Amino acid sequence: ADSLSDIAVLKVKAENLPTVQLGDSNSLEVGQWVVAIGAPFGLDLTATQGIVSALSRSLPDGTYVPFIQTDVAVNPGNSGGPLFDLSGRVVGVNSQIYSRSGGYMGISFAIPVNVAKTVIEQLKSNGKVDRGWLGVAIQDMSQDLARSFNLNQPDGALVSSVQPDSPAADAGVLAGDVIVAFGDGKVRSSSDLPLLVGNTPVGAQVPLKLLRAGAEKTLNVTIAKLGDDKEVASPVAKAQSESGMLGLGVATLSSDELKTRKLDNGVVVEQVLADGPAEQAGLTVGDVIVSVNNQPVKSAADLKTAVQAAPSGKPIAMLIMQGEQSRFIAVNKP
Structure with missing residues (x-):
């Protein structure tokens, strides 16, 4: 049986059965x-x-x-x-x-x-099904996210994180890249990519077309075998600090807390003001802000500087970690 497709093969000892x-x-x-x-x-x-x-x-x-x-x-x-x-x-x-x-x-x-x-x-x-593995976490592009990445159309799969030592990491894929094609298949939304990758033979080398900083780029990726292992995130202690322009308070993470979350940098959200830009974008207490407009955020001061430097009237592309998942959100700067 194959649990990922919910398909099983049964052997029946019988003759002259009707078939379709x-x-x-x-x-x-x-x-x-x-x-x-x-x-x-x-x-x-x-x-x-x-x-x-x-x-x-x-x-x-x-x-x-x-x-x-x-x-x-x-x-x-x-x-x-x-x-x-x-x-x-x-x-x-x-x-x-x-x-x-x-x-x-x-x-x-x-x-x-x-x-x-x-x-x-x-x-x-x-006796089993082997599927291809790329090693990226992806999400759909919204119109606001497309604008924040200087793209005309909300097409493609937005890479929110790249797993270390994965085929994607080896090929040079980065968080913030927008994958628009995998081999001969077009990637119009995030749901297209897993199907294309999963059906690719293990060991095959496939051209990966993506957009990075508005420019088209093609990387060659060697597909590996999909495994069953999953990463588990642990809770961390918090120290209060704040950055109020977007209606949220944040705290700088210690080196031990970053290690626990398997992050190089980030600040944790301590407070979200009702009806503020942060709440409207979907930020919640406990989320970790990793970057703003592809600029790493290591402290509350970094967050404030990055937000102030962003143009008004245009959504900010913010990479966050919610639980075990990384994803981009578009936050409207007031």
């Missing part, structure tokens, strides 16, 4: 009619129909699966059942729904059959 024809999920189009068959609430052989609502949908718990979104009625008991096109070919595996009630609410998701084919072949030949 597998189709090509890459040929699906938004608006195309599809049919699901399953056993919702134990009602066997139930068929429901609808259209493809969206393609390559990224979900929080399915980073490496470009889900097919449909409006086909899917309920508990449909999971694992086939999604057919009108020619009777399987184009997806019904997987999950979006619901606030536990039942169907017009949004359902299926694993593309082409993803299932790849997983099945690897499980049959290797």
Whole structure:
């Protein structure tokens, strides 16, 4: 079984079983009619129909699966059942729904059959699925972030952090880079990149096109194997200091606190004023501000200087760490 795709291969000792024809999920189009068959609430052989609502949908718990979104009625008991096109070919595996009630609410998701084919072949030949690994944390570009990085369009995957000793680090990728293409695939949003990287063979060298300080740059990256290890952040003690222009108070982190958080620099947020620019941008107490407009922040004084130097009326690109995750936010300077 492969937990990242939620696909398993079962061996059944039987003969002359009926089979279905597998189709090509890459040929699906938004608006195309599809049919699901399953056993919702134990009602066997139930068929429901609808259209493809969206393609390559990224979900929080399915980073490496470009889900097919449909409006086909899917309920508990449909999971694992086939999604057919009108020619009777399987184009997806019904997987999950979006619901606030536990039942169907017009949004359902299926694993593309082409993803299932790849997983099945690897499980049959290797007993496991190997995926490519780049070693970056990424986020979507908003319009405000694009403006803060002097970009015309909010396209691409914004790199918020680069893991040490990773393929990205070895290739020279930096936090603040905007990845716009990976090999032959375009990266229009952050959800595009994991799918491209995950499907790349381990050891392959791939050109990575990115924007750095507004200029286009291409790096060659050698893809490594995705592992299971995760970093864990520990809480740190705080010492009060402040920088008030953005409506927040911060404290300088000691060398031990920085080491605990695996950071080279940063200040921790101690206070956030209601309705201030910081709160409106999503900053909360405990967040760590790492840089402002790609300038490292080592103290409250550094933060104040960087904010004062930023042009008024233009969003400030602020790299922060929230819990274990690094990401950029756009803070409007008053």
